[in-house]
Amino acid sequence: MTEWQAASLVALGAVVFLDQWPAVQSMVSRPIVVGPAVGWILGAPADGVLWGASFETMVLAIQPVGAARYPDAALAGLLGTTAAIVGMDSEIYPAAWAVAVAGGAGWAGEVLGRLQRRWNARTAAAVRARVAGGSLAAPARGIAVALSRGAALGALQAAGGLVIVIAGTRLLAGSPWTGRLDAHGLRIAAAAMAGVAGARALGIGRKRLASLALGAATGVALVALGVAQ
Amino acid sequence: MKHERGLSGRLRRERRAVALRSTLIQAVWNYDSLQGIGFGWALLPGLERIRPDRGERAERLLAHLGTFNANPYLAPIAMGVALRVEEEIARGAAGAERRLARLLHALRGSLGAIGDELFWSACRPALGLAAAVAALATGSIWPAIAYVVGWNAIAQGVRLAGVRAGFASGAAVVRVLQDPFWAKAARLARAAGMFAAGAGLGMGAGLAVLGGGGLAGGAIFLGLIGLLWLAGTQIGARGPALSPALAFLAVAAILGAIFHLSRGALP
Numbered sequence: 001m002t003e004w005q006a007a008s009l010v011a012l013g014a015v016v017f018l019d020q021w022p023a024v025q026s027m028v029s030r031p032i033v034v035g036p037a038v039g040w041i042l043g044a045p046a047d048g049v050l051w052g053a054s055f056e057t058m059v060l061a062i063q064p065v066g067a068a069r070y071p072d073a074a075l076a077g078l079l080g081t082t083a084a085i086v087g088m089d090s091e092i093y094p095a096a097w098a099v100a101v102a103g104g105a106g107w108a109g110e111v112l113g114r115l116q117r118r119w120n121a122r123t124a125a126a127v128r129a130r131v132a133g134g135s136l137a138a139p140a141r142g143i144a145v146a147l148s149r150g151a152a153l154g155a156l157q158a159a160g161g162l163v164i165v166i167a168g169t170r171l172l173a174g175s176p177w178t179g180r181l182d183a184h185g186l187r188i189a190a191a192a193m194a195g196v197a198g199a200r201a202l203g204i205g206r207k208r209l210a211s212l213a214l215g216a217a218t219g220v221a222l223v224a225l226g227v228a229q
Numbered sequence: 230m231k232h233e234r235g236l237s238g239r240l241r242r243e244r245r246a247v248a249l250r251s252t253l254i255q256a257v258w259n260y261d262s263l264q265g266i267g268f269g270w271a272l273l274p275g276l277e278r279i280r281p282d283r284g285e286r287a288e289r290l291l292a293h294l295g296t297f298n299a300n301p302y303l304a305p306i307a308m309g310v311a312l313r314v315e316e317e318i319a320r321g322a323a324g325a326e327r328r329l330a331r332l333l334h335a336l337r338g339s340l341g342a343i344g345d346e347l348f349w350s351a352c353r354p355a356l357g358l359a360a361a362v363a364a365l366a367t368g369s370i371w372p373a374i375a376y377v378v379g380w381n382a383i384a385q386g387v388r389l390a391g392v393r394a395g396f397a398s399g400a401a402v403v404r405v406l407q408d409p410f411w412a413k414a415a416r417l418a419r420a421a422g423m424f425a426a427g428a429g430l431g432m433g434a435g436l437a438v439l440g441g442g443g444l445a446g447g448a449i450f451l452g453l454i455g456l457l458w459l460a461g462t463q464i465g466a467r468g469p470a471l472s473p474a475l476a477f478l479a480v481a482a483i484l485g486a487i488f489h490l491s492r493g494a495l496p
Contacts, residue, residue, distance in 0.1 A: 021258065026385075027384075028377060045370065053360070053365045063349040118260065121259035131269075139270035191429045192430070195426050195427065196458050198423065211420045218428045219431020220432070222435070223435025
């Protein structure tokens, strides 16, 4: 990995941290988008698309409702895809290693997200005190402080994760315990995950069974017609 | 929008600014006031127009920096309502201040429930599934681009329309929330998502059987589905948020082991 690539991934970490909940929530932080971006940065766009889609099916059921605690899907997608591409050997992915990295990154991101929310409480109290004193610019300043801190946290956790990914990949090189898997096997596993996660997240009702059956027929037809290979 | 007749020109520029600022409603999200700071800051362009006096404006701004939480895409509806009632407060309408506090308190729950059901439980899984299955099938970046464009057309469109609808309705905002549109949209998204889930299953089965694995490939695929389903419903004290990751890890490890033992002869 070149310095430029590492710097781009760290910058991407800052962007996706902000998009995940503090700003806009345009969903560019979802693994389906982050995966191809990581792939493009690392010069393996097709692998990025495949892993981004796989991680998207994995985090599909997570719902950011209220003050719920949930894994950081953006960082999981970013570092998981990086681990899969960096550790790729003769078009074989270290699949279990990549998923383990994603799981760890999701947990670490959740912890940092909680920390950010706690620091935000102090910022919010300071903003209210200044507005009570007559300052109308205090909320804008508070928001700028919170967003800058969030971007720094996102970049920091991406940088820390990259160090772990690179070190772990070197350590595990050649090991059969990295869950070696080719693109075909990954596609099958991710397609199975999409079906199960979708049924779990959306709920199977009697009316939706028809949609499921119609979709299944379409999926088989896509393979039979050679659209999906 | 029939409620908006006669209101369309009022605070038009400010309403647009409020909608734009609503994208940062969660910037200072915290466990005490939740979205409060972002909510108050977003209202500032409207308050500037309604309250030219700085002291009065700061007083009203402070009133909006308290606790507020709703689905981020539907929160602009509450912002529109707040602007409308702020006008009444500025005109000196009796009890308007208390009415606004009660309204915002009631809206927190309703906008959270309706928005979470529509956006987090229905639209996002449905769009995510469709994009993921299309990306797995084609290996192209276009499904990801379509996902972002589609999501933002819906979500940011609702944000823009939300301020207008809230401002037009004012205290009668309950009519907007009772509109069958919300339930219909969620139902439609779930049905589309289920179609995509089915397409994933069909594609996986097709790849496993027709991709050279034959009946053995089909049996392995069925085993995968069973494992994922069981793991998804049984593993993980933290519920569905963690269990899919564990299940996927198990699948990757099992497929990897099969691959390793068979030297690449995967179905």
